[in-house]
Amino acid sequence: MYIAHKRDDGEIHPLISHLKSTAIIAEEFAKPFKAEKYAYACGLLHDIGKYSYEFQNRIKNNGKHCDHSTAGAREALKLGNSGKLLAYCIAGHHAGLQNAGFASDTGNEATLASRFKKKIPDYSNAFDEINLPEINIPKMPNIKGINKFGFSLSFFIRMIYSCLVDADFLDTECFMSEGKVDRRSDYSFDLFLDSLNREIDEFKKKENNEINYMRNRILLKCIQKSNHEKGLFILSVPTGGGKTISSMAFAINHLLNNKMSRIIYVIPYTSIIEQNAKEFKDIIGGENVLEHHSNFDFSDDEEEVNNKLKLSSENWDIPVIVTTNVQFFESVFSNKPSRCRKLHNIANSVIIFDEAQMLPAEYLIPCTMAISELVANYNSTVVLCTATQPALDQLFPKCIRIREICEYTDEEKKLLNIFKRTKIIKREELNLRDLADELNERNQVLCIVNTRRHALELYSKLKKDGSYHLSTLMCPVHRREVISKIKVKLKTGQPCRVASTQLIEAGVNIDFPVVYRSIAGLDSIVQAAGRCNREGELKDENGNKILGEVHVFTPEKKFVSHQPYTFKRRIEVTKGIIRRHDDIFSVDAIYEYFKELYEVSGEEGLDIKGIYKDLESGVHFNGTKPQENFNFDFENIAKEFKLIEDDTVPIIIPYSKDENDNAARELIEKLKFTEKVGGILRSLQGYTVNVYKPEFDWLFSLGIIEPVKKNIFVLTDMSSYDSKTGLKIDKEIGIGIYV
Structure with missing residues (x-):
């Protein structure tokens, strides 16, 4: 045998x-x-x-x-x-x-x-x-x-x-395992629909006002459109329009109408997966929802854990998956069996891309072509869900028909203005001193800038009482503690001034009456505005509702000297939109921004690694029929397709919130004496700061970081980690953009 x-x-x-x-x-x-x-x-x-x-x-x-x-x-x-x-x-x-x-x-x-x-x-x-x-x-x-x-x-x-x-x-x-691994759960989307309908009934009972009237109209349109055949859809719902429950209603009804297999929610940020997944779990049960993003790719050396959700993360054999753009697309373009196992389960699925305007412009062509494949050849339905109009329609092949789920009447379009929560105030250049003076005059204000250096210097000039700093120089556990303090201050009306890099735009549920935003791409400014008057409850001294203020300003030159070309391009397009439009958050302005950005970028700018071009060239033709040449460089493609360029080095910080908190130190000690470190490293992600290579070299030369394992480094001198601003980096080195 x-x-x-x-x-x-x-x-x-x-x-x-x-x-x-x-x-x-x-x-x-x-x-x-x-x-x-x-x-x-x-x-x-x-x-x-x-x-x-x-x-x-x-x-x-x-x-x-x-x-x-x-x-x-x-x-x-x-x-x-x-x-x-x-x-x-x-x-x-x-x-x-x-x-x-x-x-x-x-x-x-x-x-x-x-x-x-x-x-x-x-x-x-x-x-x-x-x-x-x-x-x-x-x-x-x-x-x-x-x-x-x-x-x-x-x-x-x-x-x-x-x-x-x-x-x-x-x-x-x-x-x-002698057949002992229990992977599949019994589930019924009919039962999920019953549960969803009960949630919808409660949704409809809310106060009878214009906002809830429009939310119910949007929900009804989603349910009605769900009986359409599979394909590519756009769901345009303004912020506050009940997007989550409406998209879920479309997805479950559409799945049942078309005999499909599962629902996949693809979200731009890891930080908002938990809150989105919770809404789905509340409706259909936690055992039926998988949260899967890049931080939870289980390593080959991980010990066996008989947990259905962990097992399902390997091949997505579960009713509802909530994942990120990074996990989804890097799996699609991977060449490794561990990441590719799940791909066949994407077929015949309803795939919803939340905040579709956040698909990375530099990889838009391969991303939209992958979406086109899933729709054209793998019986999937894709929904591009957005509060804006990102002009994605021009990037899809003409053979792919795009349908709008919510087509609004002229009367409904007027009513959509009730969701407007902010107004833009266009500013000229603000130097550091003037910017700090303005922020210090306000009781509660958030200022978002593009570099860690700018955030640090701005914070140093703010009043000490009620002022906070946020950047990726602070480990995630530290940042979460600071954000919790900020929320308390905001809720109780105490002074709260925050200098932050754009990490706070990534789905952090926080609400300021005034936001200042250093000029960036319009998509980033829209995200920043989402931290202003989120609930639409801001009132003047007479109790009348008012709009929150979003100040867009140009920083002084010393803070813009090291901007990447792609970032500069977004800023230049945004400046044109600001000149031509009074309301830069209007549907027309945002559509024009993305359309111009895509045109200025050109094919090379929307496929910066030439991935789509390389794969298309793998087949040669005899007349109109493809011949056998089929030369595809899968390994090269996988290495090149990185939505987040991994040019940083992680440093573990033995951070503790007080003298009784030894969690990080205990994990570091375990790390020193353990061979299989995958699980420990995941637990330590909350205590990790990523630095660029020049920063790492400088810190290493000072002797304040040491390896505890091969390529795993720990900060050994905690005097180099500030309780307010995080890891101390030389000013001239710490110029990182997008952090």
């Missing part, structure tokens, strides 16, 4: 059983996008290299490690024109999808071309148990080629790869 796996108790997993089970599971996963034959073939071929004498000797007698992935990839090539698509998946089912490579590769490179030249053990024993001629796949996948077809085929490979690696893992896990 040929063996696939062996348990510690000596029980063996027959190889033919593993191949057939993996094939059947993968086939089931591919049904939503009608690619069953491809997935089945991948499953049947993926481990045929284990039929070799060398592998069997390794598993039976602890022999040497040997390649068992290349054999199946070579056999896949014999299946015809599209066999190479499967070869990528099979060759990379452990190590990840590889680069295509070149004809000149010798067999020693980490490429697919090299795999076909590599000397591998004889696997001919496979033909005793598998009848390869019976494996049949279509000549080409039945997918709509958007534009030149290359991107579409590369996306198809990723989806088949996802089916294979998830099926392989699940079948192996079932054997190794």
Whole structure:
């Protein structure tokens, strides 16, 4: 008998059983996008290299490690024109999808071309148990080629790869755990709808005023539009318009009407996942909602924890997922099995992008093309949810029809003004002294600037009583403590002046009567305005409701000398909007801002790493038909597609709020004496400050940070961490933008 796996108790997993089970599971996963034959073939071929004498000797007698992935990839090539698509998946089912490579590769490179030249053990024993001629796949996948077809085929490979690696893992896990891992929960979206409808009934009972009238109108439009067929939708709801419950109503009803599988909420910021997920959990139950973002990618060395939510984070096999732009898109463009496992479960889903205007401009083309693929070829519905009009319509292929969920009458458009909470006050340049003087004259005010240096110097000139500083030089635990203090001050009417970098724009639920914003992209200014008069309850001395003030000013030159080009471009476009529009928050102004930003950026500026271009060029044509060239550099793409450039070094801060708080120090001590550090590092994320490489080098040269493990550093001199402003960085070094 040929063996696939062996348990510690000596029980063996027959190889033919593993191949057939993996094939059947993968086939089931591919049904939503009608690619069953491809997935089945991948499953049947993926481990045929284990039929070799060398592998069997390794598993039976602890022999040497040997390649068992290349054999199946070579056999896949014999299946015809599209066999190479499967070869990528099979060759990379452990190590990840590889680069295509070149004809000149010798067999020693980490490429697919090299795999076909590599000397591998004889696997001919496979033909005793598998009848390869019976494996049949279509000549080409039945997918709509958007534009030149290359991107579409590369996306198809990723989806088949996802089916294979998830099926392989699940079948192996079932054997190794003796079938004891309980992954799936029983759930019913009909029951979720009943629960949602009860919530809606309460929503409708609220005070009968213009605001609640419009919220109910928006909700009704979402429910009515949910019976439409799958596709791409835009949901335009003003801030305060009941977006969360309305989008959930659309999603659940649309899912049931179209027999879909799950709902995925994609949110721009990690910091607002918890509050959004809580609203969904309150409606459908916490066990049915997964919060999954970049901080919760479980590392390979993590010990087994039989928790359904943790297990579901690996492949998104759960009714509702709340995740971030980073987690979603970096998974879509990843080449690693651990991140790609979930992709097949994105098919046949309702995917809602909250605050769609926050999709990163520098990667907009690959992001919108990925969305187009999901809509055109994978039976998904995508909703771009926004309080503004980000002009995304011009970026989607013409073959993708975009429908507006909430089409407002002229009367309703007038009523939408009731959601207006702020007014813009356009200012000229404000130097540090004048800005500080203005802030000191106000009882409660928030000032958001673009650099840590500006925030620090501004804070130093504010009155000490009731003044606070916020930046990423403070570890998250420290920042949360400060934000809690700020909320108390605001609620009780005490003096509260805050100098902050733009981190406070990222969904922090805080409400000031006045906000100052250093000029930035209009999208950032809109986010800043969201911290002003959030509840619309601001009143004058006579008790009449008034609008909050958002002052937009230009900082003095010393604070703008190191701005990245992309940031400068956003500012220049914003300045034009400010000149041409009295109300820069109007729908027309915001649409014009994004339209101009996209036009000024051009194709290269909206795909700064050339990812879409590279993938499109992977297919060559014979007339109008794609030929077999299918050369895709998956590993390179995964390295290049980073929504957040990782050019910083994390430093762990042994921060404590008082003398009795030893949480960070205890975790650091555990870290020193533990081999598997994944869980401890996640617990320490709240005590971490990320610094740029020049800053790190300067701190290291002072001898105030030390390694506790390889590439893991701890601050050893707490006199270098200020209780008000965080980690002390040399002024000329600490110039970071976007922090």
